[in-house]
Amino acid sequence: MSAVIGIDLGGTAIKGGKFSLDGICLAEKSVPTPQPSTPTAVAEAIANLVNELNQDRTCKAVGIGIPGPVDGSARIAKVAINLNGWQDVSLADWVEAKTGLPTTLNNDANCAGLGEAWLGAGRDRQNLLLITLGTGVGGAVILNGQLFTGHYGAAGELGLITLNPDGPPCNSGNNGSFEQYCSINGVKRISGKDPGELGQLAQAGDAEAIAHWQTYGKLLGAGLTSLIYIFTPEMIILGGGISASSEFFLPAAIAEIERRVLPSSRVDLKLTKAQLGNNAGMVGAAKLALEKISNILDN
Known part of the structure; x- marks a missing residue:
């Protein structure tokens, strides 16, 4: 069964969830955000979390919600609030290289909105x-x-x-x-x-x-x-x-x-x-990944 992974990157924790394509949460794990939260350390922690959630190799894409704006291509973290040294970080490239999975980014509020629209109050x-x-x-x-x-x-x-x-x-x-x-x-x-x-x-x-x-x-x-x-x-x-x-x-x-x-x-x-509380960002990030799959198939 195919799945996607949603990652919610916060200043103190990184939350990850593996979701079926119809929105069922298959697995979930949270790890501490590395301190200091440098781009290299955080990318490594995200990649490790993704690989752990994808041990059965059923996942097709990764979505990541970050606490700050991303560029128009949804691949570069322009700034990440409360993280150390984040300025124009090519996070999607780094995670793709370490996981082999297509990766896309958006800010955490947008991910929360996507999550509520997909599986929450606005479904x-x-x-x-x-x-x-x-x-x-x-x-x-x-x-x-x-x-x-x-x-x-x-x-x-x-x-x-x-x-x-x-x-x-x-x-x-x-x-x-x-x-x-x-x-x-x-x-x-x-x-x-x-x-x-x-x-x-x-x-x-x-x-x-x-x-x-x-x-x-x-x-x-x-x-x-x-x-x-x-x-x-x-x-x-x-x-x-x-x-x-x-x-x-x-x-x-x-x-x-x-x-x-x-x-x-x-x-x-x-x-x-x-309705989704603190899980909204993770759910929305998974929805980002699902849309990434759709775009790849359409193209």
């Missing part, structure tokens, strides 16, 4: 957005069932759109980006509390915490408004750690969207939580 939808609400605000765009990455592979930075032109500075060079209001640091800046603590207080019925989450929901809804007008998705999937408290902010976000977005641009739109 019955063709047009959707994934928004990851965590240390930053990331995203992925799925249009007509395909991941949209733009001309040079850098599209889908949904957290960097402008929410308030006079707002706090963003590492991207923008001011008042969506990320500055809806990330963990945004919650801390506005409420003075970590999202986890704020969620616990809201669960306990704390009125001030609940009010903060309602404010967060309004900001989230306002940010999503611009994206809805551009993409008119069937579904917006919310992932990342902050989504754990979605019961407290989702109603306010939906109300804000309904107030700001014309009905014709939000027909049957559904906002929902991600």
